[in-house]
Amino acid sequence: MAQGFAPNDGAFDAAIPDREVARLVLDLDRLITLNRQTTASRYQVHGKSLPVPETLGRAELMVLIALVQTYGPLLFGSDFDAVRERMAECGAVVLLQQVVCGDRPDRATKEVHAGGMAARLQDARPILEELCRRFPDLFLAEAWSLLARFTTRRATPDDGQDEWGNDG
Structure with a gap:
């Protein structure tokens, strides 16, 4: 066992x-x-x-x-x-x-x-x-990719906004 x-x-x-x-x-x-x-x-x-x-x-x-x-x-x-x-x-x-x-x-x-x-x-x-x-990579791979979609940067650095889309 x-x-x-x-x-x-x-x-x-x-x-x-x-x-x-x-x-x-x-x-x-x-x-x-x-x-x-x-x-x-x-x-x-x-x-x-x-x-x-x-x-x-x-x-x-x-x-x-x-x-x-x-x-x-x-x-x-x-x-x-x-x-x-x-x-x-x-x-x-x-x-x-x-x-x-x-x-x-x-x-x-x-x-x-x-x-x-x-x-x-x-x-x-x-x-x-x-x-x-x-073994998170085996059992939670889909969850990690889903979370990555929600935590990725929304704005590029040269548009005057920080990584979360706030005016910088």
């Missing part, structure tokens, strides 16, 4: 053994890959391409490990159908961003949509936030 990532939420009497985490991650990886291949076929029928790669990358595997450490085999139950579907269609990194940056659990609807993912995966939020802190 990754050091410092295991949540202590009382859901399990003991931490899931590393071998079991690995097995569950591999099973989940196979399931999501199969779902992506199926989804890619549907997209191709409509002349579109799947917005995520058919196979999971390093960042997505990190998210799967975090989810498996939090929920274990429950991830394969019907309660997590929408979560698995979301990972297949949008990717685990997008799912992480929706949980970390989405609606707070007290404001989320009962439906598991973009904002509802935060409520559904509330127990995994601390471990997902830790992934963002440790």
Whole structure:
């Protein structure tokens, strides 16, 4: 188990053994890959391409490990159908961003949509936030580019204004 990532939420009497985490991650990886291949076929029928790669990358595997450490085999139950579907269609990194940056659990609807993912995966939020802190370039690249759009200079230095557009 990754050091410092295991949540202590009382859901399990003991931490899931590393071998079991690995097995569950591999099973989940196979399931999501199969779902992506199926989804890619549907997209191709409509002349579109799947917005995520058919196979999971390093960042997505990190998210799967975090989810498996939090929920274990429950991830394969019907309660997590929408979560698995979301990972297949949008990717685990997008799912992480929706949980970390989405609606707070007290404001989320009962439906598991973009904002509802935060409520559904509330127990995994601390471990997902830790992934963002440790690997911001992997999980927050889109957020950095969005922030850059808001913090870039609006005026050039030779127009008589300072960097924020105020008359200098």
